[in-house]
Amino acid sequence: MISEKLLSELNKQINFEFYSAHIYLAMAAYCASEDFNGFSNWFKVQAEEEKFHAMKFYNYVNDMNGRIVLEGMPNPQNDFKSLLEAFQISYNHEKIVTSKIYNLTDIATEEREHATISLLKWFIDEQVEEESNFSGLIKRLERINDDPTSLYLLDTELAARVFVPPVTTR
Numbered sequence: 216m217i218s219e220k221l222l223s224e225l226n227k228q229i230n231f232e233f234y235s236a237h238i239y240l241a242m243a244a245y246c247a248s249e250d251f252n253g254f255s256n257w258f259k260v261q262a263e264e265e266k267f268h269a270m271k272f273y274n275y276v277n278d279m280n281g282r283i284v285l286e287g288m289p290n291p292q293n294d295f296k297s298l299l300e301a302f303q304i305s306y307n308h309e310k311i312v313t314s315k316i317y318n319l320t321d322i323a324t325e326e327r328e329h330a331t332i333s334l335l336k337w338f339i340d341e342q343v344e345e346e347s348n349f350s351g352l353i354k355r356l357e358r359i360n361d362d363p364t365s366l367y368l369l370d371t372e373l374a375a376r377v378f379v380p381p382v383t384t385r
């Protein structure tokens with residue numbers, strides 16, 4: 216059984232992961248409105264990843280006989296100055312997610328809650344990849360610097376992203 220404190224923090228994280236999906240779906244809609252359908256696809260797949268993260272915490276809390284409490288969420292940002300701005304906001308968002316995962320890990324470690332530490336280890340590794348994806352695309356967008364042909368090629372590349380549920384033990 217997990218402590219009330221840890222349960223409360225895990226519930227916050229479930230809600231935050233769903234909120235992340237909401238943020239990326241709003242970005243997908245912005246990209247589609249600018250006719251960047253590949254970028255739009257990429258953000259939709261990212262939203263699927265976030266829903267997967269939320270459900271991984273959700274299933275864990277259920278397995279630990281904890282009570283899940285879903286909440287409303289703030290409005291996401293719907294308009295952006297550019298693709299680059301959307302990716303910069305996303306990258307900053309992922310850094311916040313990482314700090315939340317670290318904070319959860321600190322609490323689980325203090326409480327010697329080893330099952331939760333094991334779950335969080337998966338998320339720590341996942342965040343390395345998430346941050347790297349966003350920072351990599353920011354660098355490429357900066358290099359492209361609005362060159363239409365390069366943007367077209369990147370849009371085509373990002374159209375190929377598909378959601379593949381990660382192989383996990385639960």
Ligand SMILES: [Fe+2]
Nearest residue numbers: 232235265268
């Ligand atoms: Fe996530």
